[in-house]
Each structure stands twice: as C-alpha cells, then as structure tokens.
Amino acid sequence: xxxxxxxxxxxxxxxxxxxxxxxxxxxxxxxxxxxxxxxxxxxxxxxxxxxxxxxxxxxxxxxxxxxxxxxxxxxxxxxxxxxxxxxxxxxxxxxxxx
Numbered sequence: 001x002x003x004x005x006x007x008x009x010x011x012x013x014x015x016x017x018x019x020x021x022x023x024x025x026x027x028x029x030x031x032x033x034x035x036x037x038x039x040x041x042x043x044x045x046x047x048x049x050x051x052x053x054x055x056x057x058x059x060x061x062x063x064x065x066x067x068x069x070x071x072x073x074x075x076x077x078x079x080x081x082x083x084x085x086x087x088x089x090x091x092x093x094x095x096x097x098x
Contacts, residue, residue, distance in 0.1 A: 009080065020052035020093070025065075033068060043070045050084065054093040063089045 004012070017023065026049050033043030045068045053060050065084035072078040 016052070019054070020061075021055045022051070022053040022060075024051050025049070026051075033070070043068055045069075050089075052089075052093075057094075057096075059093050059095060061089045061092045 027046050028049065029045075029047045031045045031047075032040045033045050035041045045066070047064075047066050049062060050065050051060060051062050063084050065082065067083070068079075068081045069077050070079035
C-alpha cells in the first residue's frame with residue numbers, strides 16, 4: 001500500500017477494531033533494528049501473531065506479522081511499517097461455516 005500520514009494510520013487501526021473483537025498480539029520477538037550496514041539504528045522490530053474474532057460469525061483469525069518502528073530525535077514514533085496478510089485475514093474472517 002501507499003505510505004499514509006497520522007490520520008490514515010488512525011483510520012486503519014479503527015477499521016480493524018470496528019471489525020473485530022478479542023484482538024490480541026503475541027510477540028514472539030522484539031529486536032533492535034539496523035541500518036543497511038548492520039549497525040543498530042534505534043529502530044525496533046517485532047515478529048508475532050495476531051488473533052481476532054469476527055463478532056458477526058464467530059470466526060477466529062490468526063495471522064503472522066512483522067512490524068517495525070522508527071523513532072525521531074524526540075523519541076516519538078516517526079514511522080510504522082506493518083507486514084501481514086491482511087487480505088487472507090479478512091477472507092478467513094468472512095468464510096462461511098462448512
């Protein structure tokens with residue numbers, strides 16, 4: 001997707017929270033980020049698993065994710081990158097009972 005600003009980030013999070021209940025993230029690792037030469041650059045990376053329940057049909061989704069956070073000179077989050085199968089998660093959430 002295209003990079004978004006603060007409002008796009010908030011809207012995306014709200015969209016997931018409006019669509020699901022019981023949203024959890026189980027971090028499998030939190031790691032320091034590095035630059036292209038392998039030197040620590042102050043960013044943070046996490047790998048883990050998201051689960052959530054579709055309140056309309058009870059489907060529980062599980063998806064692996066990778067997130068990175070880059071901080072500015074004030075220590076504030078300046079950039080967030082999310083990598084996960086959003087389309088697959090939504091398809092699983094909407095799947096009809098067999």
